[in-house]
Amino acid sequence: xxxxxxxxxxxxxxxxxxxxxxxxxxxxxxxxxxxxxxxxxxxxxxxxxxxxxxxxxxxxxxxxxxxxxxxxxxxxxxxxxxxxxxxxxxxxxxxxxxxxxxxxxxxxxxxxxxxxxxxxxxxxxxxxxxxxxxxxxxxxxxxxxxxxxxxxxxxxxxxxxxxxxxxxxxxxxxxxxxxxxxxxxxxxxxxxxxxxxxxxxxxxxxxxxxxxxxxxxxxxxxxxxxxxxxxxxxxxxxxxxxxxxxxxxxxxxxxxxxxxxxxxxxxxxxxxxxxxxxxxxxxxxxxxxxxxxxxxxxxxxxxxxxxxxxxxxxxxxxxxxxxxxxxxxxxxxxxxxxxxxxxxxxxxxxxxxxxxxxxxxxxxxxxxxxxxxxxxxxxxxxxxxxxxxxxxxxxxxxxxxxxxxxxxxxxxxxxxxxxxxxxxxxxxxxxxxxxxxxxxxxxxxxxxxxxxxxxxxxxxxxxxxxxxxxxxxxxxxxxxxxx
Numbered sequence: 448x449x450x451x452x453x454x455x456x457x458x459x460x461x462x463x464x465x466x467x468x469x470x471x472x473x474x475x476x477x478x479x480x481x482x483x484x485x486x487x488x489x490x491x492x493x494x495x496x497x498x499x500x501x502x503x504x505x506x507x508x509x510x511x512x513x514x515x516x517x518x519x520x521x522x523x524x525x526x527x528x529x530x531x532x533x534x535x536x537x538x539x540x541x542x543x544x545x546x547x548x549x550x551x552x553x554x555x556x557x558x559x560x561x562x563x564x565x566x567x568x569x570x571x572x573x574x575x576x577x578x579x580x581x582x583x584x585x586x587x588x589x590x591x592x593x594x595x596x597x598x599x600x601x602x603x604x605x606x607x608x609x610x611x612x613x614x615x616x617x618x619x620x621x622x623x624x625x626x627x628x629x630x631x632x633x634x635x636x637x638x639x640x641x642x643x644x645x646x647x648x649x650x651x652x653x654x655x656x657x658x659x660x661x662x663x664x665x666x667x668x669x670x671x672x673x674x675x676x677x678x679x680x681x682x683x684x685x686x687x688x689x690x691x692x693x694x695x696x697x698x699x700x701x702x703x704x705x706x707x708x709x710x711x712x713x714x715x716x717x718x719x720x721x722x723x724x725x726x727x728x729x730x731x732x733x734x735x736x737x738x739x740x741x742x743x744x745x746x747x748x749x750x751x752x753x754x755x756x757x758x759x760x761x762x763x764x765x766x767x768x769x770x771x772x773x774x775x776x777x778x779x780x781x782x783x784x785x786x787x788x789x790x791x792x793x794x795x796x797x798x799x800x801x802x803x804x805x806x807x808x809x810x811x812x813x814x815x816x817x818x819x820x821x822x823x824x825x826x827x828x829x830x831x832x833x834x835x836x837x838x839x840x841x842x843x844x845x846x847x848x849x850x851x852x853x854x855x856x857x858x859x860x861x862x863x864x865x866x867x868x869x870x871x872x873x874x875x876x877x878x879x880x881x882x883x884x885x886x887x888x889x890x891x892x893x894x895x896x897x898x899x900x901x902x903x904x905x906x907x908x909x910x911x912x913x914x915x916x917x918x919x920x921x922x923x924x925x926x927x928x929x930x
Contacts, residue, residue: 518800856892
């Protein structure tokens with residue numbers, strides 16, 4: 448570390464290390480988040496019906512969405528690191544496409560193809576502007592989103608997504624819907640398991656950047672494995688590379704613009720969760736890199752950049768952006784607070800986003816390989832939510848709030864999201880807007896948890912919990928109840 452700078456310089460966000468060090472460190476930040484950044488676009492395209500294995504004539508639109516994911520993650524990162532006016536934390540904050548919105552987006556696009564994207568990106572644009580406005584009040588609303596609420600929401604986001612990983616690992620949703628004999632076959636699972644085992648081996652038996660890039664390394668090894676066993680013919684890779692342009696600019700309103708009440712409400716409500724996540728990441732950066740608390744100005748600036756980055760992404764066909772937590776860990780590991788290092792990473796992302804050949808290679812990744820990586824990533828989302836919940840004081844009041852919110856949210860998620868669109872479900876008699884918002888389960892759970900947390904009295908008698916818990920509530924000091 449002595450070669451990078453003095454101890455004082457390492458803690459200074461405005462310090463610029465020598466370029467020979469700064470550029471590789473910036474690319475290192477991109478490698479740590481690359482797979483997570485492009486995965487949401489792949490999942491949304493798959494849900495809409497033009498993703499991997501769909502043979503849809505709209506499949507090339509996936510390439511564009513992957514390209515935009517990289518480009519506007521880079522743009523949003525520069526908003527954070529360089530900033531302008533009140534926008535930007537001016538800290539080493541890496542932005543990327545958010546997993547948090549996926550359970551909201553899937554019901555909006557499910558089976559509707561490219562036609563659904565006008566309403567989706569209209570919601571991204573308006574939700575992003577709303578998100579930016581939260582920067583004015585973020586300090587005042589944090590009280591309404593304690594770890595009980597945010598931990599519940601993050602856990603449910605992960606639970607809503609884990610099914611995707613299993614479906615991908617088994618051969619993909621199109622193969623499942625078509626009743627293909629290959630779905631769930633040994634060859635498909637072998638590719639996914641190679642990714643999982645390599646990821647775990649790299650994560651636990653290496654250190655530094657190798658450990659942080661474990662999912663990326665696992666996917667690369669799985670990719671090579673698929674070539675070796677004949678799942679991915681080299682001719683397919685060459686064809687995708689040759690058919691992709693060398694350079695292409697983003698197209699504003701490529702998919703049109705449509706106002707959807709469900710999309711706007713969904714994105715605006717989830718913006719609260721994303722904003723709180725960003726506050727946590729900014730706080731983690733300043734604590735881990737500089738040993739201090741984040742200032743109100745830095746938190747507000749980060750929230751402005753979060754929302755503005757999302758709104759601009761929506762204009763060009765990219766999904767919502769948020770700060771990436773894995774990069775917070777990278778800053779704590781290196782001890783380098785330089786925002787200019789992350790600026791180089793943002794520039795690298797923008798360059799990748801302007802070169803469709805990068806996306807052309809990504810879209811040749813077999814769905815089973817991606818499934819192996821997704822199983823690990825979405826499992827980590829669940830684990831992150833549980834980690835947040837570990838900060839909760841598990842008294843009897845909080846247990847009841849969590850129980851009611853989880854029962855509603857997870858119940859709706861399992862009952863509605865897992866049924867064919869034509870099948871009757873628990874929300875079928877609600878207006879379309881409420882049905883779409885409720886089907887993810889996440890928004891009902893979050894709203895119930897927020898409201899109950901605000902209105903219920905702080906103390907709840909022991910016997911009140913015993914009555915509804917079947918004797919599993921825990922008793923006395925040192926118990927699960929924490930009392």
